[in-house]
Amino acid sequence: MKKETRVRFAPSPTGKVHIGNIRAAIYNWLYARHTGGKFLLRVEDTDLERSTPEAIQVLFECMKWLGLDWDEEVFYQTKNVSRHLECVEKLLESGHAYKVEKTSRDGKTGVVTMFRMPKEGTIEFDDIVKGHMAKKAEDIQDFAIVRSDGSPIFHIANVVDDIDQRVTHIIRGDDHVENTFKHICIFRALGAEVPRYAHLSMIVNQQGKPYSKRDGAAFVGEYRDEGYLPEALFNYLLLLGWNPGDDREILSREEMVELFDLAKVHVAAAKFDLKKLQWMNGEYIKKIPAAQFRDYLANAVGAGAAHTVPLRADIADERGRTAWWDYLAGQIQVRTKFLKDAPDAVRCFVSDDFPVDEKAVEKRLRKPGAKDALLEIAGRFEVVPAGDWKAEKLEAIVKELSQGAGMGPWVHPVRVAVSGRGEGIGLFEMLELLGREKTLSRLSRAAAAL
């Protein structure tokens, strides 16, 4: 029987979750799901000074948001310290480690435990993405594994935990390649099987530099706050360094799991392109089921599950209200780039107290002829009975008014008068949704203000 694949995502909770980091999590998760193995989460919190509970909470939230569910219990590195030290004892006994008095960079002097690197030979491994890697043992210095205060250092903790968690594949950032040569030596010294490695290239910023904390938009939570859909971020990050081998770019989670292949992961660093993420986000917004999008909007503006239509007393029955919301939501969905911006487009339909864009007023209303246009249109609309108040009918009226000269001069002032904005859903659809009464009252209110 083939050994079960076990991978782990092992962040250190010293800050917010970085996009490069979360991409490593995505790749690990996909590899586990693809192989039917296990995806483990290990919190490497041995840096007591910088690790915080808040960072761990943020980590969990971000993973949950992206749909990265892990198997088994969360493994906290600090809880395995006795095992780390036990293994250090073994290394000391076998001569793979030794103690020495050292002075650190910041001037502290104390006794640390060092791992003894082999002095000759070559250390090699076959990286699933980078290919064959080799390094002369003499090029690697002995390195510390226990601090002078007795606490284990990353290298030993990381390896011992991987042994204890029975990790079979280590998929992590490129910045760990050099460590890998060291870690392989520890695995061997401990008599453990060396796992397979896959090192992922970095994601760099618009300037082509590795993301740093100064970059902004480097943290997963910021994308959520900006209104990006988790599916879009997930898909985008996946494509930064991997592709299914054909022209498909928008992939369902199932397709991703089925097609993901570590061997096809790109070796070179990839630059993060916000424009493409935005496009992808729009694609995913279009894919939201209509009813779900409609409910999101209704909830966002307080209409809730009852789908109330505050401005339309004439729409009384439940079916009519839902149909009204379906119509509105359908119009808005295709124009939505960021989910969080969509509710603003709804305000003028549910309240008379809607925001007004002064620039639009200046451009479309405070113009010679605008007032007359509003009054003229209002006059023509007034004779339309409530039963005929449909987009097609209203459009026909304005078409006739404009006599083939273009509806712009009529349409623009009306739009701003009834919605307070210069852009939005089709005007006649807008008027139909608003209803006869509200349209007429807003037109006269706007005309009176001019």
Place this chain on the structure above:
RNA sequence: GGCCCCUUCGUCUAUCGGCUAGGACAUCUGGUUCUCAUCCAGGCAAGAGGAGUUCGACUCUCCUAGGGGCUGCCA
């Protein structure tokens, strides 16, 4: 400095010795249109440089240049 890795349109990428170098995003042009979007049609745009191997090189080898990683009692 030393060791290691990387290099195809502006960006993400396809190509695994036969290429008129394909797609997507961005951008530009045109169409649809009442605005903003959507949608449709089309355009611009790439193998870092140099040697070598080969009938043939983006693809293999070497050198150079540029970029990156590591070189901690951080992870």
